Amino acid sequence: MEKFTRHTGTGVPLRQSNVDTDQIIPAVYLKRITRTGFEDALFAAWRKDPSFILNQEPYAAGSVLVAGPDFGTGSSREHAVWALKDYGFKAVLSSRFADIFRGNSGKQGLVAAQLDQSDIELIWKELENHPGAQVTVDLQSRTVTCGAIHAPFEIDDYTRWRLLEGLDDIGLTLQHADEIAAYEAARPSWKPATLPARP
Amino acid sequence: MAAQESARTLAEKVWDAHVVRKGEGEGAARQPDLIYIDLHLVHEVTSPQAFEGLRLAGRPVRRLDLTIATEDHNTPTLDIDKPIADPTSRKQIETLRANCAEFGVRLHSLGDKEQGIVHVVGPQLGLTQPGMTVVCGDSHTSTHGAFGALAMGIGTSEVEHVLATQTLSLKPFKTMAINVEGTLKPGVSAKDIILAVIAKIGTGGGQGYVLEYRGSAIRALSMEARMTICNMSIEAGARAGLVAPDQTTFDYLQGRPHAPAGADWDAAVAYWKTLHTDDDAVFDAEVSIDADTLEPFVTWGTNPGQGVSLSSAVPAPEDFADENERAACERALEYMGLQARTPMKDIRVDTVFLGSCTNSRMEDLRAAAEIVKGRQKDPNVRMIVVPGSARVRLEAEAEGLDKVFTDFGAEWRFAGCSMCLGMNPDQLAEGERCASTSNRNFEGRQGKGGRTHLVSPVVAAATAVRGTLSSPSDLPVPVSA
Numbered sequence: 041m042e043k044f045t046r047h048t049g050t051g052v053p054l055r056q057s058n059v060d061t062d063q064i065i066p067a068v069y070l071k072r073i074t075r076t077g078f079e080d081a082l083f084a085a086w087r088k089d090p091s092f093i094l095n096q097e098p099y100a101a102g103s104v105l106v107a108g109p110d111f112g113t114g115s116s117r118e119h120a121v122w123a124l125k126d127y128g129f130k131a132v133l134s135s136r137f138a139d140i141f142r143g144n145s146g147k148q149g150l151v152a153a154q155l156d157q158s159d160i161e162l163i164w165k166e167l168e169n170h171p172g173a174q175v176t177v178d179l180q181s182r183t184v185t186c187g188a189i190h191a192p193f194e195i196d197d198y199t200r201w202r203l204l205e206g207l208d209d210i211g212l213t214l215q216h217a218d219e220i221a222a223y224e225a226a227r228p229s230w231k232p233a234t235l236p237a238r239p
Numbered sequence: 240m241a242a243q244e245s246a247r248t249l250a251e252k253v254w255d256a257h258v259v260r261k262g263e264g265e266g267a268a269r270q271p272d273l274i275y276i277d278l279h280l281v282h283e284v285t286s287p288q289a290f291e292g293l294r295l296a297g298r299p300v301r302r303l304d305l306t307i308a309t310e311d312h313n314t315p316t317l318d319i320d321k322p323i324a325d326p327t328s329r330k331q332i333e334t335l336r337a338n339c340a341e342f343g344v345r346l347h348s349l350g351d352k353e354q355g356i357v358h359v360v361g362p363q364l365g366l367t368q369p370g371m372t373v374v375c376g377d378s379h380t381s382t383h384g385a386f387g388a389l390a391m392g393i394g395t396s397e398v399e400h401v402l403a404t405q406t407l408s409l410k411p412f413k414t415m416a417i418n419v420e421g422t423l424k425p426g427v428s429a430k431d432i433i434l435a436v437i438a439k440i441g442t443g444g445g446q447g448y449v450l451e452y453r454g455s456a457i458r459a460l461s462m463e464a465r466m467t468i469c470n471m472s473i474e475a476g477a478r479a480g481l482v483a484p485d486q487t488t489f490d491y492l493q494g495r496p497h498a499p500a501g502a503d504w505d506a507a508v509a510y511w512k513t514l515h516t517d518d519d520a521v522f523d524a525e526v527s528i529d530a531d532t533l534e535p536f537v538t539w540g541t542n543p544g545q546g547v548s549l550s551s552a553v554p555a556p557e558d559f560a561d562e563n564e565r566a567a568c569e570r571a572l573e574y575m576g577l578q579a580r581t582p583m584k585d586i587r588v589d590t591v592f593l594g595s596c597t598n599s600r601m602e603d604l605r606a607a608a609e610i611v612k613g614r615q616k617d618p619n620v621r622m623i624v625v626p627g628s629a630r631v632r633l634e635a636e637a638e639g640l641d642k643v644f645t646d647f648g649a650e651w652r653f654a655g656c657s658m659c660l661g662m663n664p665d666q667l668a669e670g671e672r673c674a675s676t677s678n679r680n681f682e683g684r685q686g687k688g689g690r691t692h693l694v695s696p697v698v699a700a701a702t703a704v705r706g707t708l709s710s711p712s713d714l715p716v717p718v719s720a
């Protein structure tokens with residue numbers, strides 16, 4: 041996982057609450073066998089509408105999604121986070137995230153920053169009045185900056201630390217590779233092995 | 240913590256034996272434990288993104304010798320020597336083959352004699368043993384708990400985590416004892432026990448728990464029957480379900496390809512004998528089921544908790560005090576096309592499916608064959624028999640069971656998940672009604688608009704004879720051929 045300390049990019053105001061994972065990525069895309077290449081699947085149904093925000097310049101190249109409350113509800117599909125990342129989003133701002141979505145984001149290096157709804161409203165206005173305005177998400181200081189707006193955000197300590205260090209779950213576990221090896225050395229020799237295959 | 244000295248349940252013993260690293264902190268703030276995984280089973284549906292993750296990060300599979308893959312969910316049960324017709328299914332299977340070849344994972348492909356449903360293959364090879372941790376990207380991994388293993392279904396990120404590290408970060412669970420005392424009546428089987436458990440505790444009743452099935456009725460069961468019970472722990476919402484190993488377990492394992500042998504066998508059995516819940520250990524919850532009074536069970540609704548005894552009738556919404564359950568009943572009756580108060584045995588079915596990781600092993604096939612032998616299938620019913628693995632199919636054929644089924648008028652198929660979830664061509668049509676030995680009766684599970692009644696193998700067989708949901712005791716004595 042890439043380290044995340046600070047990111048500045050075009051903000052996309054998504055004035056919608058309860059954006060569920062079926063909206064983020066419809067089920068038909070789950071048949072795919074890859075973990076990347078989901079950019080076309082992101083908000084697939086909504087993107088058929090020419091007036092949808094991501095179909096407009098300069099939002100199409102956005103990398104910070106500013107959404108309404110209860111973002112990411114519904115199924116546990118990790119594909120929702122993959123699709124946001126593949127499209128180019130680095131962070132999502134909302135006043136409330138679904139638990140599983142928040143967990144999946146942390147696993148995949150997408151910052152899910154929780155702001156007060158009043159700050160979200162201010163940022164929406166700023167982005168609508170100045171299309172293409174830049175939003176800075178600073179994970180070190182846990183603040184979001186957009187024009188004259190400076191707002192704090194919440195993210196749990198453990199996730200923040202992992203994102204700052206660029207540690208995915210696997211990377212973290214591998215920091216304990218010695219302990220895993222020590223455990224393996226002490227396993228009884230009669231424990232079954234799949235290899236070699238016996239008739 | 241004096242965990243080693245204090246009395247522990249079986250599940251806690253298995254957990255403790257696999258802690259690589261204890262999570263820091265206490266109470267709610269406690270971080271997960273790092274748990275070692277003894278066996279990782281892989282199939283085509285939930286693994287492609289995990290392998291791609293490894294590839295992107297340049298990581299190898301840490302323990303190829305603790306990993307095994309098979310093809311099951313998408314595989315056809317007819318014409319297995321021809322290319323798979325559905326392009327998405329074919330692509331998923333080809334991807335598994337390419338990934339296993341690239342990383343070096345042992346794979347049993349369609350046509351191979353060890354191919355089959357992942358949860359049938361592991362035990363049959365002797366790879367699933369007492370006291371192990373077993374995972375697979377599939378919720379019915381709980382099946383392997385029948386051996387006294389801690390066996391859990393996991394998501395795709397976790398599949399990748401296990402491939403890369405052979406461990407998982409897990410939070411401890413609560414324990415629940417399911418005490419089943421007494422003796423089952425003839426015609427009543429393991430499937431009826433677990434359907435009764437789920438009807439009793441509900442589909443969310445096991446949430447956060449590992450279930451331990453105990454009591455004289457469980458001890459009397461064969462390994463295959465114990466697997467049927469543990470398999471459906473997930474339908475009660477539990478993380479896992481297990482049964483303490485005993486002589487039945489050891490007898491099943493001895494001589495299997497991957498079971499220990501010689502001095503190793505003795506060492507293993509000595510350890511396995513310590514794997515039981517201590518007398519003074521305390522469960523977080525306990526539930527009791529009376530085996531003496533159990534009847535064949537059948538579901539009427541669209542979740543596995545919506546079940547009744549076969550000799551009773553379809554419930555009515557007003558039978559439920561809880562408003563949500565009442566609404567759920569109404570919705571289920573509508574979807575299932577059923578009238579409240581209809582006797583279950585008057586319900587006519589179109590299809591009988593004998594298969595799935597719940598009931599597709601030798602014993603299941605033998606029990607059903609025993610019922611249909613010398614009888615004729617109801618002409619309006621189609622019956623599909625799908626052995627759980629290629630090896631089960633071969634063994635059944637060696638006993639002549641295939642002939643019994645085909646003489647009866649049933650179709651004898653190749654191994655796989657088949658109509659359990661209809662990812663291959665074996666699906667119900669809109670409105671088609673099925674008596675199924677599988678584990679999920681969700682809307683559309685066996686095909687869009689399909690209607691599923693979960694039953695045991697002998698009920699499935701008797702239903703195929705009469706054409707309506709039936710127990711073996713409803714059948715007239717067969718005219719011998």
Ligand code: SF4
Nearest residue numbers: 379595596656659660
């Ligand atoms: S038989 Fe059914 S429940 Fe079992 S692994 Fe296959 S699809 Fe899942």
